[in-house]
Every structure is written in C-alpha cells, then in structure tokens.
Amino acid sequence: MKINNFFENFLKKETFFVSRAVLSSSYKPDQILYREEQIQELANILAPALRKEKPSNVFIYGKTGTGKTLSVKHIVSSMNEIAKNNQIYLKTVYINCKLKKVADTEYRLIAQLIKEFGKEVPPTGLPTDEVYNIFYELLDAQEGTVILILDEIDQLTKKIGDEIFYNLTRVNAELKKSQICLIGISNSLVFSENLDPRVKSSLSEEEIIFPPYNALQIQDILRKRSIEAFKDGSVKPGVIEKCAAYAAREHGDVRRAIDLLRVSGEVAERSGSLFVEISHLDEAERKVEADKIINAAISQPKQFQAVLYAILLISPQKKKFFTGEIYEIYTTICNKCKFNVLTQRRISDILAEFDMLGFINAEIVSKGRYGRTREVSMPLDENITLKLKEILEKSIHLD
DNA sequence: AGTCCACAGGAAGGGCAGGCGA
DNA sequence: TCGCCTGCCCTTCCTGTGGACT
Numbered sequence: 001m002k003i004n005n006f007f008e009n010f011l012k013k014e015t016f017f018v019s020r021a022v023l024s025s026s027y028k029p030d031q032i033l034y035r036e037e038q039i040q041e042l043a044n045i046l047a048p049a050l051r052k053e054k055p056s057n058v059f060i061y062g063k064t065g066t067g068k069t070l071s072v073k074h075i076v077s078s079m080n081e082i083a084k085n086n087q088i089y090l091k092t093v094y095i096n097c098k099l100k101k102v103a104d105t106e107y108r109l110i111a112q113l114i115k116e117f118g119k120e121v122p123p124t125g126l127p128t129d130e131v132y133n134i135f136y137e138l139l140d141a142q143e144g145t146v147i148l149i150l151d152e153i154d155q156l157t158k159k160i161g162d163e164i165f166y167n168l169t170r171v172n173a174e175l176k177k178s179q180i181c182l183i184g185i186s187n188s189l190v191f192s193e194n195l196d197p198r199v200k201s202s203l204s205e206e207e208i209i210f211p212p213y214n215a216l217q218i219q220d221i222l223r224k225r226s227i228e229a230f231k232d233g234s235v236k237p238g239v240i241e242k243c244a245a246y247a248a249r250e251h252g253d254v255r256r257a258i259d260l261l262r263v264s265g266e267v268a269e270r271s272g273s274l275f276v277e278i279s280h281l282d283e284a285e286r287k288v289e290a291d292k293i294i295n296a297a298i299s300q301p302k303q304f305q306a307v308l309y310a311i312l313l314i315s316p317q318k319k320k321f322f323t324g325e326i327y328e329i330y331t332t333i334c335n336k337c338k339f340n341v342l343t344q345r346r347i348s349d350i351l352a353e354f355d356m357l358g359f360i361n362a363e364i365v366s367k368g369r370y371g372r373t374r375e376v377s378m379p380l381d382e383n384i385t386l387k388l389k390e391i392l393e394k395s396i397h398l399d
Numbered sequence: 400a401g402t403c404c405a406c407a408g409g410a411a412g413g414g415c416a417g418g419c420g421a
Numbered sequence: 422t423c424g425c426c427t428g429c430c431c432t433t434c435c436t437g438t439g440g441a442c443t
Contacts, residue, residue, distance in 0.1 A: 301430095323406065346431055348407065364407065368441030371405025 015269060016234035016276070023229050023262035025255060032074055033224065034217045035067050038208055043075055045206050046181070049145040050079065050088055054179040057169065057203055061186050062210025065253030068185050069151055071210070076147060089144025089178075091117075098152040109164065110135050113148070132167065136175065143177040153184040169202040212252025218244035221254055222261055230265065235276045239264065242281055260284055290384045296357060297388055302396065303342055306333050307350050308359060309392045312385055315378035322373045323348060337396050351376065 021027055032039065046055045062068045076092045083090035093116045095109070110131045117138040139146055148168070171180050184203060213221070222240045243264070247257030261276075263284035268276045297308060310329040314321050327344050334341045342350075351374055355362040358379070365375045378385065 303430095340431095342430095343432060344406085345408085345433080349431095352408090364439095366439035366441090367405080368439070369402095369404060369443095370441075371403085372438060372440085373404095373406045 016231045016274065017229065017265060017269065018231055019229050020262065020265075022225050023258050023265070025259070028070065028073065029225070032067055032071055033221050034213060035071050035210070038067075038210055039071050039075060041208055042071065046075065046079060046147065049090055049147065049181060050083060050086070052088065052144060054145065054172065055147075055181045056205035057182040057184075058206045058208060059184045059186070059203060060208045060210065061188075063212055063251050063253065064187055065247075065255035065257075066210040066212055067254065068210050072149055072151075072183060072185065076149070079147075089142045090147070091142070091144065092147040092149065093117075094149045094151065096151045107131060114138060136171065139171070139180060140175050140178050146178060146180045147183060148180055149183045149185065151185045152187060154186045154188040165203050213248070213254055214252065215244045215248035218247050218252065218254055218257050222257055225258060226261060229262075230276070234274065236278065238278055239276055239281050242278060246285060256288075260288060263288055290387070293359070293380060293384055294388060294391060297359070298391065298395070302339065304350055304353075305392050305395055306330060306337065306339060307347060308354065309333060309389070309396060311354075311360060311376065311378065312389045312392065315385065320375050320377050322375060323351060324373065326351070326376065333396070348374070 042058065042060075045058055048055045060068050060072065073094070076094075080090060080092060082088075093113060095112060095116075097109075114131070114135055119134070119138060165182075165184075168180070168182060182203060219240055222244055226235050226240060240261070243257055243260050246260060247253055250256055260281070264276050264281045267283050267287070268280040271280070273280065297305065300308065307326065307330050310326050310333055311321075313329055313333075314325060318325075323344070327347050330347060331341050333339075351360070351362055354360045361377045361379050362374045364372065366372045380388070
C-alpha cells in the first residue's frame with residue numbers, strides 16, 4: 001500500500017502554509033489596501049440607498065487585478081448588513097457577464113436576474129417582453145432599492161450590444177415602489193466610448209477609475225496576505241519584492257501577483273523545502289506563463305492549431321522561417337488529418353494573430369530578389385513547445 | 400534603372416450559424 | 422416556424438512593396 005504511505009507522509013510533512021485560502025482568488029480580505037479613496041467615493045454615491053433614495057448609476061473602470069470587484073463587493077456587503085439591522089429593504093445582485101450561459105443574450109441575462117430574486121423562468125420560449133414584465137414585477141414587489149452589479153460589462157456589450165442598458169436604465173420609469181441602481185464594472189478603459197450616447201449618459205452618471213497598483217503597493221498587499229497565509233519567516237526576503245516586480249510589469253495586476261505567490265508556495269512545498277525562495281518563484285513564474293500559453297493554445301480552433309503545429313514542427317530545425325514554409329508543412333498536416341486546406345491568404349492572417357497572441361514573433365522582411373514575407377521565430381522555450389506539441393497532436397489527430 | 404520575387408494586406412463577396420421579429 | 426439580418430470565417434482577386442539581382 002504505497003499510496004497510503006504517501007498520504008500518511010503527506011499529512012506528517014511540515015508545511016509552511018497556514019492558510020492557502022488567503023491566496024486564492026475568492027478570498028475576501030477585511031481591509032482593502034490603497035483603495036480607500038475609491039471605496040469612499042463609491043460609498044458616497046451609494047449611501048442614499050439606505051435612505052430609500054435612488055443612488056446614481058455608477059461606472060467603474062480599471063484593468064484586471066486592480067481591486068474593482070473586491071471593493072464593490074466589500075461596500076455592498078457592509079451596506080447589506082446595515083440595511084438588515086435597520087430593517088431597510090436593500091437587494092444587491094451581482095452578475096459576472098463573462099460567464100457563459102448567464103449573459104449570452106438579453107433574455108438569459110434577465111432570466112438570470114429573475115433567478116437571483118428566487119424565481120424561475122423557462123430557459124427559452126417566453127417573449128423577451130414577457131420576461132421583462134416578470135422582472136419588473138419582482139423589482140416592484142418590495143419598497144426599497146435594488147443594486148444591480150454587472151461585472152465585466154464590456155464582455156456583455158461585445159456579445160449583445162448596448163440596447164440592454166437602454167432598457168435597464170429606463171426600468172426606473174416603470175417602477176412605482178422601488179428603484180434600481182446600476183453599477184457597471186469594466187476592464188476596458190475605452191469601453192463607454194463605443195456606447196450609444198443616450199445609454200452612456202444615463203449609465204455613467206458617476207464614474208470611478210481604479211488605477212493600477214505600483215510595485216510598492218503590490219508589495220504591501222502581498223506582505224499582508226503572506227503574513228496570514230504562511231508561517232512566520234517561511235518566505236525568504238526578496239521573494240515578495242520580486243513577485244511584486246513581475247506583476248507591476250504586467251500593468252499592476254495584483255491578482256496575478258497573489259497567484260504567483262501561491263504557486264511559488266506550492267512549488268516550494270512540493271520540493272520539500274521549508275522556505276519559499278526566489279528559485280521557487282522563478283519556477284512558478286515559468287509555470288504560470290506556460291499554463292497561460294497552453295490554455296490559449298487549447299482554446300484555439302482546429303485550423304489554428306494545425307498552423308501552430310506546423311510551426312512547432314519547423315522551429316526546432318530553423319531559427320527563422322517564412323510564411324511559405326509554414327504553409328507547405330501546414331498543407332501536409334491538413335492532408336494527414338483530413339482537414340480542409342485553407343488558402344495562404346487566410347494563413348497569413350492567422351500568423352498575424354499568433355504574433356499578437358505571443359505564440360510567435362513575426363516581422364515583415366524583404367529578402368530582395370526572393371520576395372517579401374513574414375519572418376517568423378519561436379519565442380517560447382523548449383519545455384513549453386514540447387508540451388504544446390504533445391497536446392496539439394492529440395487535439396488534431398483525434399478529430 | 401528596371402525587374403521581379405513572394406508574399407502582405409485591402410476589398411468584396413460567398414456561405415454558414417445563430418438570434419430575432421412576425 | 423419561417424424568413425431576415427448580422428457577424429464570422431474564409432475565398433477570390435487584387436494592388437502594393439523592399440531590396441537583391443541584372
């Protein structure tokens with residue numbers, strides 16, 4: 001019973017994790033550092049809800065990992081508590097628009113909202129009007145305020161346009177007893193520029209911007225978390241600083257920094273070390289990076305994967321190669337796998353896309369007499385490309 | 400100076416899936 | 422349920438182009 005021994009040892013092993021959950025993305029700290037200003041501003045805007053007055057609609061901008069969602073949830077939960085203690089009706093609904101099957105269509109979104117109120121509508125079949133009516137009724141059932149938080153709202157407009165906001169912002173006119181307040185959270189800073197001007201003015205009565213954290217702020221946040229997550233002194237000096245530096249380079253994404261710290265801890269734990277050292281962080285960085293690339297590759301369509309596979313076949317033999325060579329290999333792969341062979345024109349576009357995604361480095365060069373073409377090189381290191389090749393082989397051949 | 404390679408990349412349109420209103 | 426519309430993927434056709442070669 002070797003495996004039992006393994007688990008026994010696993011239990012006995014000293015671990016420096018006190019609480020892994022503190023470093024998970026779902027953890028809610030009781031204090032949010034460096035966001036006091038934004039939190040206060042948002043609190044000022046939302047406070048009227050507690051006096052049964054309608055708060056302004058708010059629009060919140062900021063890149064990923066700048067604490068937008070966390071801050072909003074923080075405020076909302078403390079408002080809920082106060083409302084409860086004072087017998088004020090306040091309902092908050094949080095919806096992440098990025099989730100599939102929740103916000104693919106206007107109908108689904110409204111259906112999801114209805115579900116949040118504890119009622120079900122059939123997943124399809126009713127006219128959209130009808131669903132809106134049910135929603136209005138539910139809203140108006142209680143005298144008070146409903147705060148509707150739409151996270152990753154830019155994803156929603158990408159999918160279903162901005163008409164839905166027009167409908168939602170006009171809801172208040174339909175309501176007699178209650179009122180609704182919209183909070184839109186967007187990762188994109190230019191999001192509202194593409195909105196219908198009418199929607200824009202009513203949706204973003206107030207705007208709050210969450211700037212990226214700088215490296216020092218990320219350090220403080222990481223330090224605070226690591227005190228709770230790890231045993232005293234188990235994180236070697238320099239680790240937090242380097243971790244923060246990585247994340248600051250990626251436009252101040254604190255979520256990434258925390259992820260990285262957690263993975264570093266896991267790497268260290270697995271290697272049997274009693275401390276988290278810089279070498280563990282480096283390995284974690286590679287791992288996180290590799291996962292990102294591989295996940296991106298998996299989610300590509302088959303044709304894209306075939307092209308990528310062609311590139312992986314050439315890249316060990318040549319440092320630099322060209323569109324024509326890739327296309328040639330690609331066609332043989334297609335023949336083997338019985339795929340349609342796309343035109344070179346299309347492959348050219350796919351290569352341009354790969355360049356943007358970071359799978360390849362591409363540059364347009366002229367070889368004089370021998371034409372103008374993309375010069376492609378492989379920026380990923382070998383252990384990633386090998387793994388990628390393996391995964392793509394399965395993905396392409398099994399079809 | 401002119402040629403010409405091997406593509407880049409724009410424009411237009413075909414074909415298809417999915418959503419929508421009637 | 423049906424036709425219509427839209428967006429996406431892809432093809433066809435095309436013009437444009439930097440620089441080695443003649």
